[in-house]
Amino acid sequence: MYMVLKWFLTNVSGPIIIWYLKKDRKYSYRGIDLLIKKGVFHPGFFFSTKFLLNTIDKENVSGLKLLELGAGSGLISFYFAKKGALVLATDINQKAIEGLEFNKLNLNSNIQILYSDLFSQIPKQAFDIIIVNPPFYPKNPKSQEEMAWFCGAEFEYFYQLFSQICDYLHSNSKVFMSLSEDCNIEKIQAIAFESNFKFSLLQKKRILGELNYIYQIFKS
Numbered sequence: 001m002y003m004v005l006k007w008f009l010t011n012v013s014g015p016i017i018i019w020y021l022k023k024d025r026k027y028s029y030r031g032i033d034l035l036i037k038k039g040v041f042h043p044g045f046f047f048s049t050k051f052l053l054n055t056i057d058k059e060n061v062s063g064l065k066l067l068e069l070g071a072g073s074g075l076i077s078f079y080f081a082k083k084g085a086l087v088l089a090t091d092i093n094q095k096a097i098e099g100l101e102f103n104k105l106n107l108n109s110n111i112q113i114l115y116s117d118l119f120s121q122i123p124k125q126a127f128d129i130i131i132v133n134p135p136f137y138p139k140n141p142k143s144q145e146e147m148a149w150f151c152g153a154e155f156e157y158f159y160q161l162f163s164q165i166c167d168y169l170h171s172n173s174k175v176f177m178s179l180s181e182d183c184n185i186e187k188i189q190a191i192a193f194e195s196n197f198k199f200s201l202l203q204k205k206r207i208l209g210e211l212n213y214i215y216q217i218f219k220s
């Protein structure tokens with residue numbers, strides 16, 4: 001059953017979605033109206049964003065410093081800013097940054113936006129919450145757009161992430177990450193472990209045939 005669904009999604013709906021995303025598109029979720037620029041990860045078609053948002057929604061974020069690393073459309077960032085978090089949204093994709101700036105004005109939001117390759121441009125500071133919906137396919141991205149999907153042939157994104165994140169945490173910070181059965185979770189956990197981090201599974205959900213996971217990451 002799941003195999004048939006996956007075949008359909010890959011071979012039939014996949015090409016339709018690729019065609020649809022060749023233009024800027026409007027998208028709304030839970031009161032957040034966004035323009036999703038062409039070339040930016042679309043939270044309506046790829047379910048990890050909403051799964052992550054709904055899992056973290058149990059947290060009281062009011063007044064907390066929240067970093068969304070690789071914010072893409074900014075749905076998560078704008079949502080939690082509306083709930084009172086002090087949000088920094090970063091991305092390495094210039095189109096994502098343009099979209100974040102546009103949507104910030106449109107939503108009259110107070111999020112801060114920063115173009116940054118992971119932590120490279122983020123001034124050292126401790127965040128209460130860090131949210132990451134990472135690229136996880138082991139391939140070298142050929143464009144900024146592909147950086148939404150590919151973490152480098154040797155998982156470079158994750159080596160960089162786990163070797164740097166420590167400088168942005170305090171003892172009670174919470175780090176949330178979404179992953180899927182389509183990625184090499186064991187490898188990613190092993191990379192985290194090298195930097196003394198361990199994963200704890202918070203939520204697991206099958207969405208359109210694909211098992212999605214939300215982890216909280218702890219210093220071990």
Ligand SMILES: C[S@@+](CC[C@H](N)C(=O)[O-])C[C@H]1O[C@@H](n2cnc3c(N)ncnc32)[C@H](O)[C@@H]1O
Nearest residue numbers: 041049070071072091092093117118133147148
């Ligand atoms: C899977 S998308 C998730 C986007 C958004 N967080 C969401 O949940 O809808 C991954 C995002 O990370 C960004 N990204 C990839 N590599 C990055 C890096 N080295 N530094 C900052 N952002 C990066 C991509 O441009 C993309 O917007």
